[in-house]
Amino acid sequence: MEKTLIFGHKSPDTDTITSAIVMADFEKKLGNDVEACRLGNLNKETKYVFDYLKINAPRLIEKVEEGQNVILVDHNEFKQSVDGIENANILKVIDHHTMDFKTSYQLFYHSEPVGCTATVLYKLYKQNGFEIDKNIAILMISAIISDTLLFKSPTCTDDDVKAVEELNKIAGLDINSYGTSMLKAGTDFSDVSETDLINLDAKEFMIGDIKTVVAQVSTVDIDEMMKRKDKIEDEIKKVIEDKKLGLFLFAITDIMNSNSQVIVLGENSNIVSLAYNVKLENNTAFLPGVVSRKKQIIPIISKVAN
């Protein structure tokens, strides 16, 4: 039988790439013939992890054929998945996201409300009594550090912290030092254009009837990023016009100190002022303690508009 392909979402981050590799290891322990794949290029943070471990990236795929057996990790929505997913045969889904999923067949679906897919995978190893190799442990730790910003994100749960503690008995890392270096590696955007910068991690949605984009970029030096403010604003203005947006919020998030500087444009910018009770000066404001788009930005600005 043809190999089952395992992959995470498009625009892959560290959790999605490493979870494909870890799940492939898990499936091999179950005796299944599988291959980890990826749907896009590695970001710099993930490259740091691969360089550290001296391992190669999984194979890049762009589509799957009809009837191809696949396992999805770190996502479930078809729009975030590989081209052709509608006609693939999904055997399993391992995830930690909100759900929007429909099939006409039964499958193995396991999702938990934790900060990272790797935490769910760690539990599967434990439940099955499988040993975890050192490299696999480091991949899982890297994913959890990435998704939880070294446990500082409000998306981080006790299960995520506990998983790293237990995995580090195998990995033997200095978690703080390794995690900081890895996160820092992911914040080097010196060779990324402003056009790409505002699209790297952008999410479009409706606030009432206001078409909104919230984009986010991680940094360890807000001032350095703010030197590019004029060019960033030029690009944002183009997107607002192209997509007929009422609001574009670009969050530059300091992952070391857990704050964000936001650049806000669009005729509905006042929503952000009202939401955080701050004054936008030159289209920007500092939001202390704000790091999570999912928990600290989207719900807050949505509430004002309703």
Place this chain on the structure above:
Amino acid sequence: MEKTLIFGHKSPDTDTITSAIVMADFEKKLGNDVEACRLGNLNKETKYVFDYLKINAPRLIEKVEEGQNVILVDHNEFKQSVDGIENANILKVIDHHTMDFKTSYQLFYHSEPVGCTATVLYKLYKQNGFEIDKNIAILMISAIISDTLLFKSPTCTDDDVKAVEELNKIAGLDINSYGTSMLKAGTDFSDVSETDLINLDAKEFMIGDIKTVVAQVSTVDIDEMMKRKDKIEDEIKKVIEDKKLGLFLFAITDIMNSNSQVIVLGENSNIVSLAYNVKLENNTAFLPGVVSRKKQIIPIISKVAN
């Protein structure tokens, strides 16, 4: 905090009722404050199980309030669930069906491609190292026997068989004797009118552009049920006219010998003749080996029409 309510689907069968009780037991072992509920009356098969164990049925509920914490077992589609489910807070789903599920929040979702929810629950007990009481074991065994027709249904998997084998070390039942009595108890339709009989377990769907209903009833005596054929046909004709159906297939399934007698009406009756290569005499035919609507009826007749 308010109790979390646990329930299966509307028109409850044995798996859905017992799984609510078993999941409540499981959650209590996790230290959670929960209550098993049901969304409809017990059928005669389930009553047999409750009489055997001398236990009471869970509380009947018809709707849930906004924000109510709930756990779904044996279903996931909102149209099969309690009224108000859209505004409830779903903490967990434990299931074995095809999926059509969407939330705006993370949750614990676990589904496996097996014959019965009880089989999934059994695995959860094992994974957590929880002991299983004798009554809980009998409830799980009853659900698996019911969903798999004593392992004879093509929906039955090795995991279902293995679960019963292992659970019966605790339960100590004569599986064949208990299962046969339980299944037989569920086939007593002497006090059910023909109107109700054809609606007890009826599924409407499209075969190409032909509006079709396939209804099914379990029996241990096809001849006995066929004595009611004329009255059943009268009721079917009414439904065909009311719903403007092209085809109505009523399967009387002999769960002991794994065969079905079908009564077929509607202007597209020839689809059934073609699908099974049988001649309908007086609107009826015997289909040896056919027991599963999901696996042996709907896909077969759909193929002919395409």
